[in-house]
Amino acid sequence: MSVVNVTAGPAGSPVLAPSIWFVGCGNMAGAMVEGWRSAGVDFSQSVAIRPSGTPVPGLRTVQTLGEAGRPPELLLLGFKPQMLRELAPGLANWVTSRTAVVSILAGVEVATLRELFPRAQAVVRVMPNVACAIRRGVTGLYSADADEALRTRLRQLFMILGLTVECTNEAELATIGSVAGAGPAYVARFIEALARAGEARGLDPQLSLTIARETVFGTGWLAATTGAEMDEIVRRVRSPNGTTAAGLAVLEPELPALVGRTIDAAARRGAELAAAARAIDSPEGAA
Ligand SMILES: NC(=O)c1ccc[n+]([C@@H]2O[C@H](COP(=O)([O-])OP(=O)(O)OC[C@H]3O[C@@H](n4cnc5c(N)ncnc54)[C@H](OP(=O)(O)O)[C@@H]3O)[C@@H](O)[C@H]2O)c1
Structure with a gap:
């Protein structure tokens, strides 16, 4: 590659x-x-x-x-x-x-x-x-x-x-395809979830969405333009026993497995589409 x-x-x-x-x-x-x-x-x-x-x-x-x-x-x-x-x-x-x-x-x-x-x-x-x-x-x-x-x-x-x-x-x-092709939809849902959480804590809905969107955009831009490792970005935000640390204590145990299952499901669907297309001329496919 x-x-x-x-x-x-x-x-x-x-x-x-x-x-x-x-x-x-x-x-x-x-x-x-x-x-x-x-x-x-x-x-x-x-x-x-x-x-x-x-x-x-x-x-x-x-x-x-x-x-x-x-x-x-x-x-x-x-x-x-x-x-x-x-x-x-x-x-x-x-x-x-x-x-x-x-x-x-x-x-x-x-x-x-x-x-x-x-x-x-x-x-x-x-x-x-x-x-x-x-x-x-x-x-x-x-x-x-x-x-x-x-x-x-x-x-x-x-x-x-x-x-x-x-x-x-x-x-x-x-x-x-599973990670990047579908990725904008996953990221859009994450932005939305972040916005809803802000809204639930009292932010104006439109302002909360703008804040969530700019947070994701700014973090992606920071990572892309500086080449910083993700751990480095986390270190720059999380202070011991601070607010980010408290939030990450909830997010970190669940996020990798959730995203892993998400990508697995997309990959499985890709395999199904491949199998359906492969079967085009076979008797099973025509059924
Ligand atoms: N959307 C994504 O993010 C994404 C990412 C990676 C790959 N893909 C792939 O891109 C492909 C299209 O997805 P999409 O999201 O762009 O779908 P879409 O917006 O529904 O577009 C499908 C297109 O197919 C056209 N079409 C329908 N019947 C046709 C026919 N008989 N002859 C010629 N064209 C016909 C439609 O024409 P009209 O405009 O006249 O209705 C439309 O332009 C899919 O195979 C998908 O796997 C999509």
Whole structure:
């Protein structure tokens, strides 16, 4: 596994994106497009395909594959994993030996994608998170068959969106999905819980939420910019027998197990989605 970027933003002239079909461009693919566009990436050769036809700012948006034009260099699968069974046969008709299939579908494995898109130049799995919209995302990349030119192209594209981790196996990618892909939802719940606790002690609800949000943001920023160990940050806050020590005495025994169970549950669900997608052509899967 190698980390190829920790900061956001390319220097110099705008990047011309390869021709990409965003098949499905909802919360996640939309966040990626937003991040790229805010960095000045030029999507003049790309198109979003979504049944609702809801326009994606900066992208030509169409409702059907037939309206999309010439087959793309990158076919980005941005719909829900459960739709793969229905959509893959139609999509495969547009895949040539010069098309890389790039999937953000949680769980669905390279082997399954390769079986469904046998003509593809390469199959790449990407596991991003929604903070890509502000170019502070975390993205895992994995491919078994991308050549160096494609890897470089994808690395350059995704590093614009934040931290990019090139995985050496799919298990790493799955873990990044469970920790970072889902992570913004966990962190949002933590912020909310902190805010509710402040509210319960008498703070105005909106003020309490702002305080909780800024506390999490400030701590993350402090850790990221100083490189301080978490223990070091705790040491800087906790004084012996003080208020933080009293709070941590409650939190510390329970938090690691709770978070561990949370990530385990997400990983189990990822494995279920992978199994369901794997079974696409088998008699059991069709049942
Ligand atoms: N959300 C995350 O934080 C996150 C993180 C990592 C990975 N992912 C992965 O990203 C994928 C999308 O998740 P999401 O949260 O972005 O879901 P979402 O907001 O519901 O977006 C799904 C997209 O699929 C489109 N779609 C539905 N039917 C389609 C069809 N027949 N042909 C083409 N497109 C179709 C929808 O079109 P309309 O817009 O027209 O309805 C929508 O744009 C999932 O596979 C998920 O595992 C999500």
